[in-house]
Amino acid sequence: MNPLDDIPRGTEVLLHICCAPDAAYGVRSLRDRFDVAGFFYNPNIHPREEFRKRLLSTLDLQEKVPFPLLVGNGGEAAWEDAARGMEDEPERGRRCEACVRMRLRETARKAVELGMPAFGTVLTVSPKKDAAMVNRVGREEGARTGVRFAEADLKKGNGTLESVRISKELGLYRQRYCGCRYSFR
Numbered sequence: 001m002n003p004l005d006d007i008p009r010g011t012e013v014l015l016h017i018c019c020a021p022d023a024a025y026g027v028r029s030l031r032d033r034f035d036v037a038g039f040f041y042n043p044n045i046h047p048r049e050e051f052r053k054r055l056l057s058t059l060d061l062q063e064k065v066p067f068p069l070l071v072g073n074g075g076e077a078a079w080e081d082a083a084r085g086m087e088d089e090p091e092r093g094r095r096c097e098a099c100v101r102m103r104l105r106e107t108a109r110k111a112v113e114l115g116m117p118a119f120g121t122v123l124t125v126s127p128k129k130d131a132a133m134v135n136r137v138g139r140e141e142g143a144r145t146g147v148r149f150a151e152a153d154l155k156k157g158n159g160t161l162e163s164v165r166i167s168k169e170l171g172l173y174r175q176r177y178c179g180c181r182y183s184f185r
């Protein structure tokens, strides 16, 4: 059974966006069911120029689709704290869980602030992300804050290939590494 079936159609969902290519497929996929607003919040991205490219590309997508989009600021120092001591962890390891958690925690907090009953993320479009971990963290942060987490594995059903296809079609910037300085290295 699809866990999204547990959330009534038309529910307002604040959808965490990490980058335009993942959002290109993720927003399209979830807005078939829900009233989706995007939330770009990524204090993990290094260097600043790369952050700017990913944000501008997401704004470009928003104009072309279009969909409501909020941009979260700050959190860089908190991200450094969360990653400290885990610099040499491999991708999909403990550092990535902490990184996903802080971004989903802020998305859940923002959903509460906006009076939205649910939140989600497009992170699972990427084949490099452990969807089981992302969904567990989402459920935990949802339980902590009292908002529903829209659990999904968006790479299923050709989600990854679709995100590449749509990105090319729309001329979106596609990054070559996950985001933080350790993945850049």
Ligand code: SF4
Pocket (backbone or CB within 6 Å): 044, 045, 091, 092, 095, 096, 097, 099, 100, 178, 179, 180, 181, 182, 183
């Ligand atoms: S590799 Fe990606 S998910 Fe992991 S800590 Fe770095 S930016 Fe976050």
